[in-house]
Amino acid sequence: MRISKLTAWMMLAAVCLTLPALLRPAEATAAVDAGSRGAPPAAEKLDNSTCLICHGAKADKLTAPGAEGKPRTLQAIQENQFGKGVHGEMTCVGCHQDITSSKAPHKKGPAPKANCVTCHEALWETAKQQNLTRERARLGIVVQNIEAYKNSFHARPSTDDKTRPNAACDDCHDSHYFNVPPRGTSRRTDWHLTVSKVCGEQCHTDQLESYAESVHGVETMEKKNPKAAVCTDCHTTHSIANTSKDAFKLLIIENCGTCHLENFLTYRDTYHGQVTKLGYTYTAKCYDCHDSHKILRVDDPQSKVHPDNRLETCRQCHDGKKLPLATAGFATFGPHANDHDFKRYPQMWIASRFMHWLLVFVFAYFWVHSLLWWYREYERRKEGELRPRVRVDELPLAEAKQVRRFGPLWRLAHLLFALSVMTLILTGMAVFYSYTDWAPVIMKALGGPQVAGIIHRTSAAIMLGIFFLHLVAVAINIWRNRKTFRWFGPDSLVPNWKDLEDAIGMFKWFFNKGPRPTFDRWTYWEKFDYWAVFWGMAAIGGTGMLLAFPNVTAAIFPGWVFNVAALVHGEEAFLAAVFLFTVHFFNNHFRPDKLPPPDIVMFTGTQSLEEFKREHTLQYRRLVESGQLEKYLVQAPSQPMTLGSKVLGITLIICGLTLLVLVTVGFFGGHTPHSFTQ
Template sequence: MLHLKNLAARTFAFAVCAFLLAAPAAAATDKNPVAGASPAQLDDATCLSCHQSGSARIEISDGDDERALAHVDPAKLDKSVHAKQQCVSCHTDIVDAKANHAKAAGVAKPDCISCHEQLWDDARKTGVDKTRPRLGIVVDNIVAYRNSFHARPDADNPDQPKALCHQCHATHEFAVPPQGGPARDQWRLTIPQTCGAQCHEDQLEEFEESAHGKLVMGKGDPRGAICTDCHTAHEVVGASSDPFKLKNVEACGGCHKDKLKSYRDTYHGQVHKLGFTYTAKCSNCHGSHGILGVNEPDSKIHPDNRLKTCQSCHNGKKDGLPLATEGFLSFGPHANSHDFEKYPQMWITTKFMVGLLIAVFTFFWLHCLLWYYREWQERKARKTETRIHAEAALGPYAGKHFVRFAWGWRVAHLLFALITMTLVLTGTTVMFANSSWAPVVAGALGGPKVLGLIHRIAAACFVGIFMIHFIYVMQKLLRDRNFRWFGPDSLVPNWKDFTDCWNMFKWFLGKGPRPQFDRWTYFEKFDYWAVFWGVNIIGWSGLMLAFPHVTAKYLPGWIFNVATLVHGEEAFLAAVFLFTVHFFNNHFRPDKLPPPDVVMFTGTQSIDEFRHEHPAQYQRLVESGEIEKYLVDAPSRQMHIGSVILGLTLITAGLVLLVLVTTGFFKI
């Protein structure tokens, strides 16, 4: 009791002293409100006497309404980034300590943006910007904010932006904890309320019921996605804009990396990676704020709802997309080639295609390397007989040219070359959308839709020429009753081809003489029949993808995954084979240097070259006396020069495509 009495007495004495000391100041203030207290006399303690937590409620007029001022918690202020700032450092317009403060004339209200820009300018002028880099980060955020959706005028109050700094940051208490610590995790959990409670109530309500919301707001798990993960913090843009759509997929992929990778393997993801947003994105299938798991009855990807989700785009109206049917349901938008249990068709197909690529490239690249080595060694030893001018040995045939290809073959070859390069360029641009060059090519050619149109036209032309060639050859062969299907003039593989191949490898290794080839070599027959294989594999898979509504009517949806894989891998095989093995065999062997070999453009080759390349046919024609039927004068100089220019042009284009395909394969 005595203690309480002493305490009361001391409190009373302190109050009396405070009153006596304050009276002169109050009198001076009454005479001159503005001069009564300058900003230098307003310290934090004076401000906090009214504005700290626990003080009486303070309301100010805000138009026609009264708005309560937020109180300041000194404990939180001391931990914030503004802890060392004085109140009047920001509130420069306040000049007294009275209620309803008098404001200095011509002084702006506190403004985060102008303050931080001034701080950064001062830091750069004084040379301390290197030691205070965060000031520069804030200015970068200001630039992003000014271009953001939040900086636009508010519809209800056009004089103000949609969101101000203090609405998100609570300026008196602002302190973003460093990344990687528990404080940062706890801070993340507050962001949905910051965004939702003030402005986005409907989205917050939907988010709370979502898979992300249940994780963040239900379980308090900071690993769940929050507003700023998808919308960013300062450069918030409209969700319907292309920049947002492009970045939003990347934002989802930041957590769901395996799903992003598999999405990129689909046409939807490839077009999106090229910088176009008209194909399905994460939000089209999963929703945005109300994302639910696949087993949730209300989920957009629940089996009962999936067809409706597909039909939101594939509705028979939008962009000419045909109506999605039941077959679409088994399409795997995230199918991969390593999960046999879930995607057995993809696993098996991938193993087959990888095996095919390894087998073909291993055999033929080894074939090329050994051939190059052998011819180069013989050239060094001066044993090669390529392009010799042995007029004495050739007798009356010296100086003549041998007609190897009729004009129809040459025209078909040129068209095939041009169309194939077009198909490779347009197809691999989409296939390797992750590469640095693909978006540039896509933009230059008018976008994926134009690429698709060009690709389909070129494919139709390719198939058309192939069918014309096939019908022409077959009707000609069927009319010729003397034609031997396995004879020397036939392109059908025979036992001699296997023998020649074996003897060729023996020659590579110096274990035997070079084989005596007849009209067609085994590697030329492979080139020829590879077109038949490619047209069927690439053609049928391409048709399935070009007409999905027809495909899905008769086949399950997973066929789209398999067709996409087969179409792309076989096209990759064809392109790399043509621009490496085919180019080497016909243009880059030591015997062929310098390129190009123009026989496919002029239709003829010198008799000595023909005798070297196809000695068995040469001998057979000489013995039968038929060789003179195939001998002509050498092409004119103009014809030769034109053929060289054309050949070099096509070779250059092919090598450029090879570089693009290779860099695309390695995602460079």
């Protein structure tokens, strides 16, 4: 090829101009070039392309000093994945604002290091100032998560490196590729299934190993079942709490219940579940029985709740030290028994149906009885119908006398019995209705379930003691009067045919179809009150004893006895409470002919002649005809005694009605235990 003379001269000139620069040092060359242009040196370009020259996936591996001087490998950035993340449109120095030089080691400016928290909080503040909170609502959710994280266990300083938290945002969310797929998409499902792997591989390797073998882990990691639990379903996403704290122990129960609702509700029916609902954690929780991470199916021989392993599991708590040692029946107790599955729990089904119909019969009969009685008495008073009166002037000193109905021991026994029963209702129903707002308040005031349990059992001992002393006294009385005592006579509390006739006669009178029956020493409703206590002592007292000594019970009976005992104990207590504070209070204090309350005969032991004749006409006539009435006449109670009795009566009525309100709120206030769930 031939070169023209013009081209040759041009090439020679270029070499001459370039040669001095090639012979100078590089710094001098840059200065001369800049000086020749009359401009300052060019600033370094810190765009993403520049950063990826060293930090990209194709670059050599980079390291930096880590904890205790040990080198740590820096992450290599996949450009394609970065572009798909939520931060894909940002520049590297948008987060790493402290980097001011592209050359390693980087020069650092005064700006803080990259920090997810401060960045997102600043963005949210800007959004609020610009009134863009609706358009950038996602930022608000992020800030809420940040607040939850700040109070979490993850945010606390690591024990290995105090300069770092236990887990930072980018430990769980890769800050370069982070991108939560939209809900309802298959990508969201795939992302959800990776949660346990992220938690386990990053920090919790031992837990991941156990979880992988569990029923949850098999479902998510092998079967790809998105409905099975991953770490965040139990531990939450950002409010990660210390697992040794009560708050977490209580939360984990609720989280289990989001998936296992039926088992959760039946667990709440047990004493274990009622105590935890009250906010205390010393009773068994889900993971105490089922394990925390290695949860296996019941039929798995390695499962803690397999029939062969249950007794040993129960003995984790019932170890013979703090609690009596668990005996054989514990293994067959149904912690998730219900009363609507006859095939699996026939005893519970039968017991619940019996209690259900007992409650329906008692309340239906006596509430109708009370309402009709109130209406009939109200109509009588409205019509001005006069009560029958006795001519007290015909009796010597009658104006200062009253009829003795109850002696001092009977009155004291009644008072102690009433106080013990009310205490039992308060302490028992606070557990029975643990899901109400009032129950935790009562329990805290009592000093917690353990103290309340002592109060409950002490009150039960008083109630049962009074009952048995009463039986002894009655037996002695019958023995002393064995020659004259008649089992079905007027002085006996044993029901007879006249009681049935009186009950029918009262309903006729309610509908104005006949006269009001005349009663003897005991009315049929008083006899019902009396004998109901015998049933109550057998039902409530008997089941209470079975529950109070579980190791003895389980050594004799199978575990389902606990389930039936708990059901009967709770529902019979409900029956007693509602009956006492509605029907019993009405019969003795709130009938129109008794107003204003209270009736104090049970506190003073005496009754006016007028009321005695009206209420117990046949006994009055018999005493008058036999000339024995004066034997029963006593001095009327003093004014202080009368006033004190009224104050005591009103106080007990207020306490009883308050308990009735609490029980009513519990019954209608949410999940109701046992047979009322249907």
